[in-house]
Amino acid sequence: xxxxxxxxxxxxxxxxxxxxxxxxxxxxxxxxxxxxxxxxxxxxxxxxxxxxxxxxxxxxxxxxxxxxxxxxxxxxxxxxxxxxxxxxxxxxxxxxxxxxxxxxxxxxxxxxxxxxxxxxxxxxxxxxxxxxxxxxxxxxxxxxxxxxxxxxxxxxxxxxxxxxxxxxxxxxxxxxxxxxxxxxxxxxxxxxxxxxxxxxxxxxxxxxxxxxxxxxxxxxxxxxxxxxxxxxxxxxxxxxxxxxxxxxxxxxxxxxxxxxxxxxxxxxxxxxxxxxxxxxxxxxxxxxxxxxxxxxxxxxxxxxxxxxxxxxxxxxxxxxxxxxxxxxxxxxxxxxxxxxxxxxxxxxxxxxxxxxxxxxxxxxxxxxxxxxxxxxxxxxxxxxxxxxxxxxxxxxxxxxxxxxxxxxxxxxxxxxxxxxxxxx
Amino acid sequence: xxxxxxxxxxxxxxxxxxxxxxxxxxxxxxxxxxxxxxxxxxxxxxxxxxxxxxxxxxxxxxxxxxxxxxxxxxxxxxxxxxxxxxxxxxxxxxxxxxxxxxxxxxxxxxxxxxxxxxxxxxxxxxxxxxxxxxxxxxxxxxxxxxxxxxxxxxxxxxxxxxxxxxxxxxxxxxxxxxxxxxxxxxxxxxxxxxxxxxxxxxxxxxxxxxxxxxxxxxxxxxxxxxxxxxxxxxxxxxxxxxxxx
Numbered sequence: 001x002x003x004x005x006x007x008x009x010x011x012x013x014x015x016x017x018x019x020x021x022x023x024x025x026x027x028x029x030x031x032x033x034x035x036x037x038x039x040x041x042x043x044x045x046x047x048x049x050x051x052x053x054x055x056x057x058x059x060x061x062x063x064x065x066x067x068x069x070x071x072x073x074x075x076x077x078x079x080x081x082x083x084x085x086x087x088x089x090x091x092x093x094x095x096x097x098x099x100x101x102x103x104x105x106x107x108x109x110x111x112x113x114x115x116x117x118x119x120x121x122x123x124x125x126x127x128x129x130x131x132x133x134x135x136x137x138x139x140x141x142x143x144x145x146x147x148x149x150x151x152x153x154x155x156x157x158x159x160x161x162x163x164x165x166x167x168x169x170x171x172x173x174x175x176x177x178x179x180x181x182x183x184x185x186x187x188x189x190x191x192x193x194x195x196x197x198x199x200x201x202x203x204x205x206x207x208x209x210x211x212x213x214x215x216x217x218x219x220x221x222x223x224x225x226x227x228x229x230x231x232x233x234x235x236x237x238x239x240x241x242x243x244x245x246x247x248x249x250x251x252x253x254x255x256x257x258x259x260x261x262x263x264x265x266x267x268x269x270x271x272x273x274x275x276x277x278x279x280x281x282x283x284x285x286x287x288x289x290x291x292x293x294x295x296x297x298x299x300x301x302x303x304x305x306x307x308x309x310x311x312x313x314x315x316x317x318x319x320x321x322x323x324x325x326x327x328x329x330x331x332x333x334x335x336x337x338x339x340x341x342x343x344x345x346x347x348x349x350x351x352x353x354x355x356x357x358x359x360x361x362x363x364x365x366x367x368x369x370x371x372x373x374x375x376x377x378x379x380x381x382x383x384x385x386x387x388x389x390x391x392x393x394x395x396x397x398x399x400x401x402x403x404x405x406x407x408x409x410x411x412x413x414x415x416x417x418x419x420x421x422x423x424x
Numbered sequence: 425x426x427x428x429x430x431x432x433x434x435x436x437x438x439x440x441x442x443x444x445x446x447x448x449x450x451x452x453x454x455x456x457x458x459x460x461x462x463x464x465x466x467x468x469x470x471x472x473x474x475x476x477x478x479x480x481x482x483x484x485x486x487x488x489x490x491x492x493x494x495x496x497x498x499x500x501x502x503x504x505x506x507x508x509x510x511x512x513x514x515x516x517x518x519x520x521x522x523x524x525x526x527x528x529x530x531x532x533x534x535x536x537x538x539x540x541x542x543x544x545x546x547x548x549x550x551x552x553x554x555x556x557x558x559x560x561x562x563x564x565x566x567x568x569x570x571x572x573x574x575x576x577x578x579x580x581x582x583x584x585x586x587x588x589x590x591x592x593x594x595x596x597x598x599x600x601x602x603x604x605x606x607x608x609x610x611x612x613x614x615x616x617x618x619x620x621x622x623x624x625x626x627x628x629x630x631x632x633x634x635x636x637x638x639x640x641x642x643x644x645x646x647x648x649x650x651x652x653x654x655x656x657x658x659x660x661x662x663x664x665x666x667x668x669x
Binding site: 103104106108113114117119177179180183184187188189220259260 | 501502522529537538
């Protein structure tokens with residue numbers, strides 16, 4: 001019977017073409033939007049993890065309470081021992097210390113006096129160790145616009161836009177003004193080794209990167225760091241595992257009586273992404289629901305139109321004794337076939353722009369020029385195994401719903417009236 | 425009845441007028457006690473942070489209300505750091521960088537050596553009459569001294585503290601307590617004088633606690649160890665060249 005119904009659909013294009021087109025368009029949009037949301041969330045998680053919180057983050061309890069202000073006076077002391085211990089306890093993670101700092105960068109004139117200054121946000125990372133994951137995580141080599149990676153102490157990288165504004169180039173010297181962890185003014189001479197483009201507006205406006213050992217000396221933070229970040233080796237975030245590690249760490253190290261004892265938090269809480277992530281989980285179903293509803297209404301309407309056009313056909317089938325339920329069943333089977341074909345076509349078409357956006361990205365950095373969010377200005381989509389079948393849910397359900405509602409009319413036909421109707 | 429009302433009004437206006445007069449007079453006397461042609465002193469600043477206390481020692485030279493020079497003497501990390509204020513500009517020098525740097529913008533709001541005082545506080549005109557209008561709001565007792573309580577309201581827009589409440593020793597014309605407020609009415613800083621001393625014929629605060637109300641910690645204690653007024657200051661000291669000397 002399926003073959004018979006399929007042939008009917010192919011031969012009578014007015015029965016199949018419009019519904020398949022409707023389903024294909026809806027599914028294309030569903031697939032693309034789903035991929036885009038996946039990509040957006042994935043970009044946001046990666047940017048937040050790499051530049052801000054890691055997959056898990058260890059701070060002192062006092063620092064954690066004011067972490068958005070980078071309070072280095074509340075930083076973790078004794079990090080070397082702590083890192084050694086957590087490397088043994090949680091070998092499944094990569095651990096790296098960081099210091100974030102704020103201050104001023106001062107560029108001297110020929111006489112050594114202030115030529116120009118700019119407020120700066122700094123990130124001190126492990127640039128020199130062979131085992132450090134930082135260069136890979138922050139994609140530093142690829143981000144260099146001019147100059148090179150720091151090779152010697154007191155060499156830094158500076159955001160390219162910021163360097164242009166300050167009119168400095170690799171090889172120039174500058175002075176970094178900040179505060180030591182005890183609050184005193186810290187002044188350190190630095191050499192610009194290279195300029196970088198972070199791709200994140202908040203950093204490109206005025207950020208520098210330096211080796212953590214230099215900043216520890218400059219800010220009087222020997223064996224101290226603001227944060228220790230932990231990353232999963234494949235750079236993917238595993239929520240359940242991350243929370244298991246944070247629970248285990250906090251049971252062992254957190255001391256409610258000591259505000260300087262360490263505390264660990266996982267990325268969703270640390271980056272304030274918990275609600276976003278929950279919304280995004282629901283958003284996929286929301287998108288499917290919207291398209292399901294819209295397509296069901298359109299296809300219901302199409303079904304009604306089809307029923308009118310096939311009024312005579314239904315009448316004859318009923319008149320020759322075909323069961324109403326059987327006719328209804330064949331209509332539903334037809335709709336499932338239309339749904340499958342439309343969803344397949346829509347998924348294939350939707351995957352093309354999604355793949356292109358996954359590989360090349362869509363540069364909307366001009367929209368984020370004044371943004372303070374840790375998000376890349378180039379938006380990417382992400383195609384996952386779910387993307388392959390997500391479109392089939394609204395595609396098939398909408399055609400079935402639409403036909404099921406439109407087909408109810410069959411049951412309203414009175415058999416006694418049929419011959420009278422067919423004579424007309 | 426009308427006569428009574430007129431009499432009451434006259435008495436009330438006289439009281440208000442006389443209080444305004446006295447408030448201005450008090451402020452004038454406070455400024456006169458503060459102002460000197462020059463001032464040379466050594467001080468100790470004990471900064472009580474969340475992780476403990478540390479002491480910073482400094483020697484300062486001040487000429488009039490505009491120019492001053494400070495050299496930090498201790499601890500070792502701060503030794504040799506110098507600050508020069510000329511008018512509305514502030515420079516700093518550290519021997520480790522051998523650089524003279526202008527402090528400007530948001531850096532002015534940063535704490536001086538991690539204390540509860542900001543560079544902006546250092547830049548302020550010390551003469552209250554130039555910046556505020558005063559009103560007497562009461563009398564009180566502070567460190568066993570009878571004081572006037574004055575509310576000060578800023579005359580200008582670009583002032584770090586929009587209003588202040590000061591407690592002024594009635595006899596010695598020195599401020600013994602001070603609350604500093606933002607435009608919103610939020611208390612930003614509190615200054616408490618614990619001990620005063622007489623130097624060159626004027627009363628000077630010897631032991632002061634500054635408390636930044638937006639910061640944790642127990643504030644910054646300032647101890648004036650030595651102060652001399654109206655001494656001649658060589659002109660080279662208040663110049664940029666002295667930063668590198």
